[in-house]
Amino acid sequence: MTDTSNRGDGGARPTASSDATQTASTATSSGITVTECSKRYGRTNALDHMTATFEQGKIHGLLGRNGAGKTTLMSIVCNHSFKTSGTVLIDGADPTENAEILGRTCFIHENQRWHDVYTVGMILASARRFYPTWDEQQAQTLVQRFELPRATRAQKMSRGQRSALAVIIGLSSHAEYTFLDEPYLGLDATARGIFYEALAVTQAEDPRTFIMSTHLIDECAALLETVTILHQGHVVIASSVEDALATAWCFTGMKSQAHQALSGMDILSESSIGAMYSIIFRGTPNAGQAAALRSGGSGELRHATLQELVSAIGAVEPQADMRLGSTANKAAEPTPEPTANSTANLQGASL
Known part of the structure; x- marks a missing residue:
């Protein structure tokens, strides 16, 4: 974990793209590559020899019904879970217990949990220290737009407030690879509109790689550049949204x-x-x-x-x-x- 608390709001925020240039060995190795990846829980195959690629700098939709393997795949890529077999590479390197690679990822869950006594302000302060590319100004702006009370403790937050906090961390982290596993399901229609707008703006200003899992597909379809549809642990469709719908x-x-x-x-x-x-x-x-x-x-x-x-x-x-x-x-x-x-x-x- 990198401590950036002394950086100051006026300092230049490191960009995800500059980090990528320092890390990627070749242009062809950039992005996420999953090859013949399997994950078994007992007799259940959550992923079954899955192969997929996610190009750097785009918003990717990872779609499918519950149990298709979306969360499992994101968990493996972010080293929250271990694959049974196959290979996973981020910028050509294995992320397994790789602090340098994992330091450029941010994984936000639908049921993101924090210690009950932590307040919104405390959680955001911790996030600022954890992510070296953290954008404090963006975080404060989104706190105001979502009308999120900074003094509220985690145990008192509504589902909508938990979702808003998760979205704020995911967007403000400016991690080069950001995984959003449906944290926005608890948001109402107005708040989801704020999220979609903020995502589009931040991607235009600082392009990075987002992998989004969602069941509110038509709402965010315009934001997606590619789509990977899973079914029973397999990739069924992997293409641009336009090609998939053609x-x-x-x-x-x-x-x-x-x-x-x-x-x-x-x-x-x-x-x-x-x-x-x-x-x-x-x-x-x-x-x-x-x-x-x-x-x-x-x-x-x-x-x-x-x-x-x-x-x-x-x-x-x-x-x-x-x-x-x-x-x-x-x-x-x-x-x-x-x-x-x-x-x-x-x-x-x-x-």
Whole structure:
């Protein structure tokens, strides 16, 4: 732990990017690389030969349903837990019991705990001494914006106040690698708006690596630059948000028409209410399929939202192989354009 209490508010705050330049051995080794990483708890595989990369200087979304392996992965990278097998590297170095590497990380949990007698002011003072890149001005500004009483003890804080304090530490730490494991779930809509704005501003002023786990996906989708979606300890999708959504679709209409028109698509989830049917699928419908699904005016075909895509993947049956690169998980190739006769048949069917 580095004591920076004598630095003074007027001193220059070390930037995460300058630390990265001193540490990274080569440009290609920067960022986080996870290779064939497994974590077992008895007979349960929390992570199963997972491989993923997180490029430096971006906001990454780590998404998936509860139990998918998000917290386990972040805990292993931050040395809060030990992997069963595989490798994890930060800037080309193993973070396991590596004080220099771990000193550039900040891991904030959903259920972040502090000693009951500590006040908000005491916790923030400790954080300032712990993180050498701490931004005291930003911390004080966020305390005011979240209306967080500095004299309140931890045992008296509401869930919303605990979440606000966790967010303040995560943003003000200016750690080069900051992991946010849903600490903002306790925030109300107004406070979450403050958090999203502060995250965007701090990233613009001092770009660093954020890995965010959240179930409020559509709220923060605009902030994410990449998305890594986990399912049962495997990586299902790892790409930019734009690429992930480019082949993700939602159709609402008649079931019979959907099954006829979407032959060859990778269907992720289906649901129905009465005669209305909704389906989330991956692939690239050709012009004939799209026209057939939209014909009659009663069918709607649109790109799925990120929330819908993650929810659909989470609903896939446990026995399905959703691993990135597996045959079952590959988005369907664009279906060849139908012949004139088949197009007439598709477009003639009623929705």
